Amino acid sequence: DSETGNHVARVAEYVARIAEGLGLAAEDVEQLSLASTMHDIGKLSVPDSILLKPGRLSADERRTMEAHAERGRRILEGSDSRLVRLAAEIAATHHERWDGGGYPAGLRGEAIPLSGRIVAVADVYDALTSDRPYKTAWSHAEALAHLQAEAGRHFDPACVEAFLKSRTR
Numbered sequence: 001d002s003e004t005g006n007h008v009a010r011v012a013e014y015v016a017r018i019a020e021g022l023g024l025a026a027e028d029v030e031q032l033s034l035a036s037t038m039h040d041i042g043k044l045s046v047p048d049s050i051l052l053k054p055g056r057l058s059a060d061e062r063r064t065m066e067a068h069a070e071r072g073r074r075i076l077e078g079s080d081s082r083l084v085r086l087a088a089e090i091a092a093t094h095h096e097r098w099d100g101g102g103y104p105a106g107l108r109g110e111a112i113p114l115s116g117r118i119v120a121v122a123d124v125y126d127a128l129t130s131d132r133p134y135k136t137a138w139s140h141a142e143a144l145a146h147l148q149a150e151a152g153r154h155f156d157p158a159c160v161e162a163f164l165k166s167r168t169r
Helices: 002-021 026-036 041-045 059-076 082-093 114-128 140-150 157-167
Strands: none
Touching: 002 026, 002 114, 002 157, 026 082, 026 114, 041 059, 041 082, 059 082, 082 114, 114 140, 114 157, 140 157
């Protein structure tokens, strides 16, 4: 749908800002931004009844939704394209958490590839500041406060810091 396209474009923009703020080379910034557009490709396997559900997901529905990360990796892995391999890494790791409480592998800290850590911040910020079937959009200030509060738990503190600095320019 059009909202998914808008989400992907915004996430790619935020990814570029974070990557630039971390001092990555221009080519790497561009590759990360492009690859991030495929972060939710695994959601192709999730029924609309779950994706568009206005209320809380059941335990089974949550498991189905969480499976999109691994499914995205499987869709994209094995490509000869560096960009698509990077997208596979992002799809697999953008729901990992700095404290190890994420999915699908429960990776922690720097064991999570930098690409996944960057996209995690961009994806959550956009999800928080966008209307969804199950919630109204948070304000910019509320979303930034959440990112700051979750730095070191959900998010890589350096990625949050780079995003915060990019939002003040």
